[in-house]
Every structure is written in structure tokens, then in C-alpha cells.
Amino acid sequence: MTTETPEIPIQPAPAGPEGWRGELDLVCAPRAGRTVLAHKRQLGPLTVQRAFHPEGDPCHLYLLHPPGGVVGGDVLRIRVHASENAHALITTPGAAKFYRSAGARADQVQRLEVAAGAVLEWLPLENIVFPGARAGIRTEVDLAPESSFIGWDILSLGRPVIRERFDAGELSVRLQVRRGGRLLLSEHLRVDDPAHLDGRTGLRGFPVTGTFVATSGQQPDAADLAAAREVLAASCTPLTGVTLVDGLLVARALAATTEPIQQVFCALWSALRPRLLARAPCPPRIWAT
Numbered sequence: 001m002t003t004e005t006p007e008i009p010i011q012p013a014p015a016g017p018e019g020w021r022g023e024l025d026l027v028c029a030p031r032a033g034r035t036v037l038a039h040k041r042q043l044g045p046l047t048v049q050r051a052f053h054p055e056g057d058p059c060h061l062y063l064l065h066p067p068g069g070v071v072g073g074d075v076l077r078i079r080v081h082a083s084e085n086a087h088a089l090i091t092t093p094g095a096a097k098f099y100r101s102a103g104a105r106a107d108q109v110q111r112l113e114v115a116a117g118a119v120l121e122w123l124p125l126e127n128i129v130f131p132g133a134r135a136g137i138r139t140e141v142d143l144a145p146e147s148s149f150i151g152w153d154i155l156s157l158g159r160p161v162i163r164e165r166f167d168a169g170e171l172s173v174r175l176q177v178r179r180g181g182r183l184l185l186s187e188h189l190r191v192d193d194p195a196h197l198d199g200r201t202g203l204r205g206f207p208v209t210g211t212f213v214a215t216s217g218q219q220p221d222a223a224d225l226a227a228a229r230e231v232l233a234a235s236c237t238p239l240t241g242v243t244l245v246d247g248l249l250v251a252r253a254l255a256a257t258t259e260p261i262q263q264v265f266c267a268l269w270s271a272l273r274p275r276l277l278a279r280a281p282c283p284p285r286i287w288a289t
Contacts, residue, residue, distance in 0.1 A: 019073025019104065022046040028059050029083035035059040038083070046076060055282040058087040062286055063124065065096065072101030072134060076108040082118040082147075087277075089121040091284045095156075095258075096124070100132030101169070107136045114147040117217070119277055122151030123269070123284070126208075126258045129157055129171055131164060136172045143179040146217035148277055152265045154210040155189075157197065160257050165207065167194045177213060177248060184248045185213070206239065206254035210261040212268055216276035219247035224275050231271050235264040 022044035029038035035058060037051045045067045052060040063078070070076065082088050098106060114120045122141075129135060143149055155173060157166035170192040177185040189209070191197065198205045214220060225244040228251060232240040237260040242251040251268055253261045270281040 019071060019075065019106065020045050020067065022065070022074070022076040024048070024063075024077070025079045025081075026061070027081045027083060028061075028086045028088040030057075030085050033057065035086045035088055037061065046078065052285070054285060055279070058089055058119070058121075058279070058282075060284050061088060061090045062284070063090055063092050069097040069099050070106045070108065070135065071099045072104035072106055074106040074108075076106075078108075078110045079113070080111070080120065080122075081113040082115060082120040084115040085117040086115070087119040089123065089284065091286065092124040093286050093289075094125055096127045098127065098129045098133045098135040100130050101134040103134075105134040105136060105170070108138070110137075110139045112139070112141045112149070112151070114141070114143050114149055116144040116146045118144070119148040120151070121269075121273075122149070124153075126154035126156050126262070128159065129155065129166055129169070131158055131166050132169045133166075134170045136174075138174040139176070141175075141177040141213070143177070143215070145180045147179075148216040149177075150214045150269060150272065150276065152210060152212045152269075154258060154261050154265070155208065156258050157191065157203075157207045157209075160207045165194070166191065166197065175211060175213075177215075179215070179247070184246050185250065187211070204239070204254060206256060208255045208258050208261055210253045210255075210265060212251040212253075212265050214249045214268075214272050214276060215247055218276075220244055220249045220272075220276060224249060224272060227271050227275060228268055231267045232264065235267065236260055237264045240264065 024046035025041040027039035048061045158164040173189040175187045228242045237253050239254040255261050
């Protein structure tokens with residue numbers, strides 16, 4: 001019988017003039033032949049449902065933010081640790097929304113730690129940043145040698161389906177990936193002027209941008225890069241590209257709406273998961289709802 005470590009109860013964190021403070025600390029570890037949620041500590045409006053095991057060993061978790069959106073003054077911190085030889089897949093039931101601010105900045109920090117022999121798949125739905133928002137989003141991925149990671153980030157500046165642009169506000173998005181303490185990728189997107197949406201060295205007028213990252217203990221090779229290029233070539237996303245440097249495969253995309261990027265990233269995940277993780281694709285059930 002598999003026993004999971006009981007969660008630490010929610011601690012009260014009422015909303016106030018400075019916004020919500022939310023913290024979520026998760027540890028996934030192998031127990032009796034499958035990965036379980038071995039530890040959960042939460043503070044304020046962040047939580048996960050119980051773990052699901054639709055494909056046996058891997059643990060599927062759905063990250064929840066019950067307030068439904070992030071406002072000025074909110075500070076959300078998420079830490080996920082995949083212990084040695086664990087396999088966790090984390091997604092969200094809906095887009096994260098960063099609303100217009102009256103002045104204060106909202107921050108969301110995500111630290112993802114993957115131990116030796118472990119696998120973490122970080123597959124959230126998109127972040128939507130409303131006009132007038134002041135927000136910072138930082139994701140730090142810390143990989144041990146011989147660990148594996150597939151993840152993505154999709155960002156919608158405004159709501160293009162209603163022709164809404166991010167024409168006011170301030171946004172800072174950072175992504176860093178390290179393996180064994182060595183920095184492999186460091187990116188910073190800053191938007192605080194409408195002109196940043198249109199420059200040829202910026203977003204070229206596209207309101208939606210996405211970054212896809214994949215690596216494994218064996219490290220991707222030229223054949224994996226070729227497989228990724230085939231996926232991108234067959235997609236309908238206007239602007240895509242993929243590189244392989246220092247064992248890190250990185251794909252990027254720009255589009256007019258979120259759907260094309262979601263589709264091409266799902267196709268990339270489906271093509272690379274068997275190659276890098278030796279597992280057939282098993283889409284989270286919540287994606288079908």
C-alpha cells in the first residue's frame with residue numbers, strides 16, 4: 001500500500017491593500033513503484049488537487065489559483081522539487097490572468113528543481129497580461145546531472161481575440177535554466193512601451209509569444225533537433241524556430257492568438273516525449289475539458 005505524506009494545512013493569508021501572498025511548496029518522490037506527492041505546504045490562494053496516475057508511475061498534478069487572477073500587490077511563489085528518480089507532470093486548468101493594476105506590481109516566481117534521474121514536465125496553460133497590468137514573472141529551472149525536463153511558457157499580451165493590445169503597463173518575464181549549477185539559458189523580456197510590441201527586434205506585431213524547452217539525462221542530439229524541425233515545418237504558426245545548444249533544445253514561436261502556439265507546443269511535446277523520456281504522450285485529462 002502506498003502512503004503519501006500528509007499535507008500541511010492551508011495557513012490564512014487574507015487579502016489586504018498589498019494584495020495576496022501565496023506560497024506553494026511541492027515535493028514529488030517515488031513510493032512503491034510510482035511517484036506520489038510526498039509533501040505539500042501551502043500558504044494563501046495556491047493549491048493542487050490530488051495526484052492522478054493515468055499512465056502508471058508518473059504523477060499528474062493540476063496547479064490551482066482559486067481567486068482566478070493576479071492583481072497589483074499579489075506575490076505568488078511556487079516551488080516544485082522532483083526527487084531522485086521521480087516523474088511529475090504539472091499543468092493548470094486554465095489560463096493565468098494578470099489584471100490591470102492601480103499602481104502596485106504583481107510578482108509570480110516559479111522555482112523548479114529536478115534531482116538526478118528525475119523527470120519534470122511543466123506544461124501550464126498561457127499567461128494573459130491585461131492592459132495596464134504591472135507584473136513580473138520569473139521561472140528558474142535547476143537541473144541535476146542526468147535529470148530530464150520538458151516545459152513551456154506561453155504569454156499573451158492583451159486579449160487578441162477581442163483586438164485588445166497591451167498598450168499600457170509594465171511587464172518583466174525572466175527564464176533561467178541551469179544544469180549542475182551551470183547556466184544554460186537566461187532570457188529577459190521587458191515590455192513597458194507599446195513600441196516594444198512592433199519592433200523587428202521585438203515581437204514584430206505579434207501579441208502572443210512562446211518558449212519551449214526540452215532536455216534529458218542523455219541530452220538531445222541532432223536527430224531530436226531534426227524531429228522538432230519537422231513538427232515546426234508542419235505547423236500553421238507564422239514564426240517558429242528551434243535550436244540545440246549545450247544539450248538544451250529550445251523552440252520559440254510568435255502568433256496572433258494562443259491556439260497556434262498551444263497546438264505546435266503540444267505537437268512538439270508529443271514528438272519529443274518518446275524520444276527523450278521513453279514514454280508515449282499521455283495528455284492530462286483536464287486538457288480535454
